[in-house]
Amino acid sequence: MSRSQFLRDLLKFSTLGLEMGAAVVIGLLMGVYLDRQFGTRPWLTMVFLGFGFAAAARAVIRAVKAGLLMEEEEKDEEEKG
Amino acid sequence: MSANTFYFLDHTPLHQVIEKPSTVQKAGGLLTNAVEASPILHAGLATLLLIAVAWVVSRRYREDSTLPAEKTFSPSNIMEMAVRGLLLFMESIMGPEARRFVPLIGTTALFILFSNLLGSIPGFDSPTANINTTLACAIVVVAATHVIGVRAHGIKYIKHFMGPVWWLAWLIFPIELIGHIARVMSLSVRLFGNMFGDHTVVATFMMLVALGVPAIFMGFGVFVALIQTFVFTLLSIIYISGAIEEAH
Numbered sequence: 263m264s265r266s267q268f269l270r271d272l273l274k275f276s277t278l279g280l281e282m283g284a285a286v287v288i289g290l291l292m293g294v295y296l297d298r299q300f301g302t303r304p305w306l307t308m309v310f311l312g313f314g315f316a317a318a319a320r321a322v323i324r325a326v327k328a329g330l331l332m333e334e335e336e337k338d339e340e341e342k343g
Numbered sequence: 344m345s346a347n348t349f350y351f352l353d354h355t356p357l358h359q360v361i362e363k364p365s366t367v368q369k370a371g372g373l374l375t376n377a378v379e380a381s382p383i384l385h386a387g388l389a390t391l392l393l394i395a396v397a398w399v400v401s402r403r404y405r406e407d408s409t410l411p412a413e414k415t416f417s418p419s420n421i422m423e424m425a426v427r428g429l430l431l432f433m434e435s436i437m438g439p440e441a442r443r444f445v446p447l448i449g450t451t452a453l454f455i456l457f458s459n460l461l462g463s464i465p466g467f468d469s470p471t472a473n474i475n476t477t478l479a480c481a482i483v484v485v486a487a488t489h490v491i492g493v494r495a496h497g498i499k500y501i502k503h504f505m506g507p508v509w510w511l512a513w514l515i516f517p518i519e520l521i522g523h524i525a526r527v528m529s530l531s532v533r534l535f536g537n538m539f540g541d542h543t544v545v546a547t548f549m550m551l552v553a554l555g556v557p558a559i560f561m562g563f564g565v566f567v568a569l570i571q572t573f574v575f576t577l578l579s580i581i582y583i584s585g586a587i588e589e590a591h
Contacts, residue, residue, distance in 0.1 A: 273574050284525035317521040
C-alpha cells in the first residue's frame with residue numbers, strides 16, 4: 263500500500279467516530295421531537311434512540327465491509343504482480 | 344490583562360465597517376451586529392476571491408486557443424494542476440464517471456479551502472468557523488448525492504434505503520434515514536469544529552504569549568485547513584459514488 267493510499271484510508275476511517283456519535287444524537291433528537299408531537303413520552307424517544315444506535319452500528323459494518331473489500335483487492339494485486 | 348488588549352482578535356477590518364449603524368440599516372436590518380454578519384461577509388469575500396482567480400485564469404484561455412505550455416509558475420498553471428489533481432483523485436475512487444462531478448466537488452473544495460485559509464490572514468475571519476456556513480455546504484453536498492442517485496437509478500434508488508429483504512424494510516428505512524441525516528451533521532460539525540477550535544487555540548495562545556508562540560499554532564492552522572478541505576472532499580466523493588453504485 264502506498265503512503266498516500268494509507269493516509270487516505272486513515273482519514274476515511276477516522277471519520278467513523280463522528281458519524282457514530284452523530285447518528286445516536288440524530289436518533290435521540292428525532293425521538294424527542296416526535297414524542298412532543300404525539301405526546302407519547304417516553305416511548306418514541308426510546309425507539310428512535312435504538313434506531314440511532316442501529317444506524318451507528320450500520321456505519322461501522324459498512325466501513326468494515328469496505329475495509330475487507332480493500333484488503334481482498336490488495337491481495338489480488340499482490341498475487342498478480 | 345484587559346479585554347481591550349485583544350480587541351483586534353474578534354474585530355477585523357470588516358467588522359469595523361459594519362459596526363457603523365448606517366451599514367446595518369442598509370442591510371435591511373437583517374444583520375443586527377458584526378459578529379452575526381462576519382461569516383456571511385467573509386464567505387462573500389472568499390467567493391469574490393474565487394471569482395477573481397477564475398477570471399484571471401480563464402483570461403489566458405480566451406486570448407489564445409493554441410495554448411503553448413507555460414513554463415512559469417503562473418496562476419493558471421497552479422489552478423490547472425489543482426483541477427487536474429482533483430480529477431485524477433476522483434477517478435481513482437469513482438472511475439471514469441468522475442468527470443461529471445468535478446464542478447460540484449471542485450467548487451465546494453475550492454470554496455472551503457479559500458474559506459479555511461482566509462482565517463490564517465491576520466485581520467480576516469474563516470467563514471467555516473461558523474456552523475451555518477459548513478451546514479450549508481454539507482446540505483448542498485448530501486442533497487446533491489440524492490439527486491444524483493435518483494438520476495442514476497430512477498425510482499429504484501429507493502432500494503438503497505430498503506436493505507436486502509423486503510420484510511425488513513420498515514426497520515432499515517428509519518435507520519438509513521438517520522444515517523443520512525447523520526452524514527449532514529458529521530460533515531458540517533467536523534469542519535466547523537476543527538476550524539473553530541483552531542482559531543480558539545490561536546487566540547488563547549495569543550492571550551498567553553503574544554510573541555512567537557502563536558505562529559506555531561498558526562502553522563498548525565494551515566495544516567488543519569488543508570486536511571479538513573481534503574476530508575470534506577473525500578467524503579463528498581465517497582457519498583456520491585455510494586449513490587451511483589448499485590444497491591446490494
